[in-house]
Amino acid sequence: xxxxVDVNDFYxxxxxxxxPRLEGLPVGVLSNNDGCVVAxxxxxxxxxxxMGAPMHLLPPAIRRxxxxxxxxxxxxxxxxxxxxxxxxxFSPDVEVYxxxxxxxxxxxxxxxxxxxxxxxxxxxxxxxxxxxxxxxVAPTRVLAKVANRLAKRQPAFEGxxxxxxxxxxxxxxxxxxxVVELWGVARRTGERLALMGIDTAWQLRQADPxxxxxxxSVVMERLVWELRGHPAIDIEDLAEPRQRILVxxxxxxxxxxxxxxxxxxxxxxxxxxxxLRRQGSLARAVQVFLRTSPFPVGAPQYRNSVVVPLARPSAxxxxxxxxxxxxxxxxxxxxxxxxKCGVMLLDLVSGQARQLSLLEEVQSETTRGRSQRLMATVxxxxxxxxxxxxRFGLPRQDSPWALRCERRTPRYTTRWDELMxxxxx
DNA sequence: TCTGGGGTCCTAGGACCC
DNA sequence: TCTGGGGTCCTAGGACCC
Numbered sequence: 001x002x003x004x005v006d007v008n009d010f011y012x013x014x015x016x017x018x019x020p021r022l023e024g025l026p027v028g029v030l031s032n033n034d035g036c037v038v039a040x041x042x043x044x045x046x047x048x049x050x051m052g053a054p055m056h057l058l059p060p061a062i063r064r065x066x067x068x069x070x071x072x073x074x075x076x077x078x079x080x081x082x083x084x085x086x087x088x089x090f091s092p093d094v095e096v097y098x099x100x101x102x103x104x105x106x107x108x109x110x111x112x113x114x115x116x117x118x119x120x121x122x123x124x125x126x127x128x129x130x131x132x133x134x135x136x137v138a139p140t141r142v143l144a145k146v147a148n149r150l151a152k153r154q155p156a157f158e159g160x161x162x163x164x165x166x167x168x169x170x171x172x173x174x175x176x177x178x179v180v181e182l183w184g185v186a187r188r189t190g191e192r193l194a195l196m197g198i199d200t201a202w203q204l205r206q207a208d209p210x211x212x213x214x215x216x217s218v219v220m221e222r223l224v225w226e227l228r229g230h231p232a233i234d235i236e237d238l239a240e241p242r243q244r245i246l247v248x249x250x251x252x253x254x255x256x257x258x259x260x261x262x263x264x265x266x267x268x269x270x271x272x273x274x275x276l277r278r279q280g281s282l283a284r285a286v287q288v289f290l291r292t293s294p295f296p297v298g299a300p301q302y303r304n305s306v307v308v309p310l311a312r313p314s315a316x317x318x319x320x321x322x323x324x325x326x327x328x329x330x331x332x333x334x335x336x337x338x339x340k341c342g343v344m345l346l347d348l349v350s351g352q353a354r355q356l357s358l359l360e361e362v363q364s365e366t367t368r369g370r371s372q373r374l375m376a377t378v379x380x381x382x383x384x385x386x387x388x389x390x391r392f393g394l395p396r397q398d399s400p401w402a403l404r405c406e407r408r409t410p411r412y413t414t415r416w417d418e419l420m421x422x423x424x425x
Numbered sequence: 426t427c428t429g430g431g432g433t434c435c436t437a438g439g440a441c442c443c
Numbered sequence: 444t445c446t447g448g449g450g451t452c453c454t455a456g457g458a459c460c461c
Binding site: 430431432433434435436437438439440441442443 | 448449450451452453454455456457458459460461
């Protein structure tokens with residue numbers, strides 16, 4: 001059996017764990033730039049605020065009533081690590097799926113004790129972190145997702161719901177579950193399934209896998225098997241290095257200044273390079289993209305991207321920034337007001353098992369060693385002394401592309417200075 | 426004035442080769 | 444005048460997730 005453990009309204013629950021006065025209030029957490037609502041408490045959902053609703057379009061009455069906070073990723077990331085450390089005590093086999101969800105192998109646990117095991121897990125997480133979690137247990141990941149949803153919505157389960165592959169309960173549940181509520185089915189696929197007369201999860205389970213594969217893809221076929229209780233989905237091992245690394249941001253306000261874009265692209269490239277080195281990889285190409293805002297009606301639109309191959313695989317910020325700068329120069333057009341740009345590192349290879357190319361041999365061991373030591377020093381200084389202690393190029397004060405986050409709560413668990421301010425201020 | 430960010434997988438179709 | 448066909452590799456873009 002597989003358990004899916006999921007923190008209820010994760011970002012909101014993290015905020016509440018440190019500010020109990022938020023309990024019972026309609027609370028929302030906003031995306032970068034305080035743009036959209038990306039997490040909602042039960043009370044905020046009840047007010048009709050949709051996931052992803054743009055903040056500036058919320059009715060004034062709701063904005064007055066609700067507590068809307070900027071996102072505090074340092075806090076959420078740290079809380080997530082704490083939760084997973086606890087989960088590891090309940091299973092030797094934890095797959096971290098996202099910041100607020102993990103799959104646990106529950107093999108070898110007596111079916112009769114599954115529920116009690118799940119309840120102990122819930123209580124431990126609650127006691128040690130203050131966060132509420134729900135647990136769904138089933139033979140496959142897709143069914144565990146369904147079970148988790150039940151655990152969350154039906155109070156009778158008290159947060160833990162086991163679901164067998166073949167039972168009257170399972171059939172009853174799947175018959176009432178719209179197919180678009182399933183993990184892996186969204187609007188587009190839902191529309192096409194509806195044309196085939198498939199509206200519920202149960203109908204999809206009963207469909208012919210070969211037919212589903214022809215009409216859609218192997219992904220959808222696996223979903224059918226999973227619904228029947230046959231495991232067909234492997235989750236990527238999160239210990240595996242990423243295949244691409246992306247850093248992108250919307251600007252705090254639109255800008256057409258080439259120097260703004262250059263500064264932003266350099267910063268994104270530097271951040272991406274840090275992520276690259278953290279996972280011990282080298283990149284063979286750098287992609288740069290930019291775009292105008294799709295929202296203002298009538299404003300001229302432009303979006304473009306370019307891939308710049310590197311002469312040799314590199315994790316040196318100087319190489320990556322240089323390539324990103326060339327890429328930007330190739331696609332930047334004047335006369336537009338840009339909303340977003342980003343840098344993606346592609347074609348990643350392991351730093352150890354790197355293949356030597358002819359070109360690469362030209363670079364001496366000495367040069368390579370020097371580059372690695374320099375980058376290691378930069379990363380260490382930034383880690384120990386704070387982000388941006390060392391950076392490439394000149395900092396700019398008050399740049400238009402700086403993020404807005406006016407409503408962020410203190411980083412309680414990772415910054416002493418901010419914690420002290422809470423206590424004394 | 427203000428509309429997120431970072432990933433994955435899969436497929437279609439073009440480029441290229443013989 | 445007639446202008447192949449099949450295989451492989453790669454990339455862009457679609458769809459989805461949290």
